[in-house]
Amino acid sequence: MTEQNRVAIVTGAARGIGAATAIRLAADGYAVAVIDLEEAAGKDTVEKITAAGGKALAVGADVSNGEQVAAAVDRVVAELGAPTILVNNAGVLRDNLLFKMSESDWDTVMNVHLKGAFLMSKACQKHMVDAGYGRIVNLSSSSALGNRGQANYSAAKAGLQGFTKTLAKELGKFGITANAVAPGFIATDMTAATAERVGMGFEEFKAAAASMIPVNRVGVPDDIAHTVSFLVSEGAGFVSGQVVYVAGGPLD
Ligand SMILES: NC(=O)c1ccc[n+]([C@@H]2O[C@H](COP(=O)([O-])OP(=O)(O)OC[C@H]3O[C@@H](n4cnc5c(N)ncnc54)[C@H](O)[C@@H]3O)[C@@H](O)[C@H]2O)c1
Numbered sequence: 551m552t553e554q555n556r557v558a559i560v561t562g563a564a565r566g567i568g569a570a571t572a573i574r575l576a577a578d579g580y581a582v583a584v585i586d587l588e589e590a591a592g593k594d595t596v597e598k599i600t601a602a603g604g605k606a607l608a609v610g611a612d613v614s615n616g617e618q619v620a621a622a623v624d625r626v627v628a629e630l631g632a633p634t635i636l637v638n639n640a641g642v643l644r645d646n647l648l649f650k651m652s653e654s655d656w657d658t659v660m661n662v663h664l665k666g667a668f669l670m671s672k673a674c675q676k677h678m679v680d681a682g683y684g685r686i687v688n689l690s691s692s693s694a695l696g697n698r699g700q701a702n703y704s705a706a707k708a709g710l711q712g713f714t715k716t717l718a719k720e721l722g723k724f725g726i727t728a729n730a731v732a733p734g735f736i737a738t739d740m741t742a743a744t745a746e747r748v749g750m751g752f753e754e755f756k757a758a759a760a761s762m763i764p765v766n767r768v769g770v771p772d773d774i775a776h777t778v779s780f781l782v783s784e785g786a787g788f789v790s791g792q793v794v795y796v797a798g799g800p801l802d
Pocket residue numbers: 561562563564565566567568585586587611612613614638639640641642662666689690691692732733734735736737738739740741
């Protein structure tokens with residue numbers, strides 16, 4: 551089997567990093583399931599893929615809901631085929647300093663990032679085990695190292711690194727690798743929302759971030775898509791349990 555007949559799932563693929571990753575994986579030759587909260591939200595990504603000659607399917611599901619995840623993966627199997635590539639990218643922010651962070655801010659972030667990755671990986675792994683082949687990539691973050699205002703998010707993103715290493719150990723004997731990509735600052739709606747929260751224009755916010763980054767620019771979604779493309783490739787089969795920081799330089 552080659553990229554030409556493998557099926558990939560990318561969660562949170564309606565926009566930002568997930569959309570760029572879905573488009574890149576489709577260009578690499580995979581049939582791609584674009585999962586996001588609403589099926590309609592994924593149509594734009596699907597249209598871009600099909601316009602370029604690729605194959606894609608938009609599926610609506612909340613990754614933190616076990617029933618919706620099971621139904622979404624069943625639909626992918628029925629309409630595209632059994633998934634052997636999974637990119638757990640769906641994410642949300644509920645930033646606040648600890649003393650102002652609500653219980654629901656904590657739970658929402660844990661549920662989408664950590665429980666979502668758990669549910670999706672569990673639903674997809676049986677197809678990968680059956681195929682004797684699989685690639686799982688989880689989106690961590692440089693915030694896993696700690697970031698002011700992100701106690702929930704940094705805990706979830708650090709948690710995803712432990713989750714990734716455990717999947718690598720459990721699933722390696724079935725031909726499945728698991729790795730994490732930890733982006734630094736990537737210009738998306740997510741970082742635009744952060745700029746708004748701290749009361750800065752997005753351009754000013756990006757310029758301030760770029761001045762701290764060794765390559766002197768902020769990241770773009772394609773920077774992450776390119777790294778994911780490598781990690782899910784057949785040739786990356788000896789790379790597993792790793793966290794790849796994609797941040798324009800080393801992090802302290
Ligand atoms: N942008 C950055 O600088 C940056 C840095 C490090 C890590 N990340 C991580 O990369 C991933 C993508 O980030 P982005 O910047 O593209 O974000 P984004 O906000 O632009 O896109 C996130 C997507 O996830 C979807 N989503 C949210 N909750 C969902 C749920 N419960 N079920 C299904 N889909 C859901 C949203 O609808 C949206 O389409 C996230 O996991 C994020 O934490 C981003």
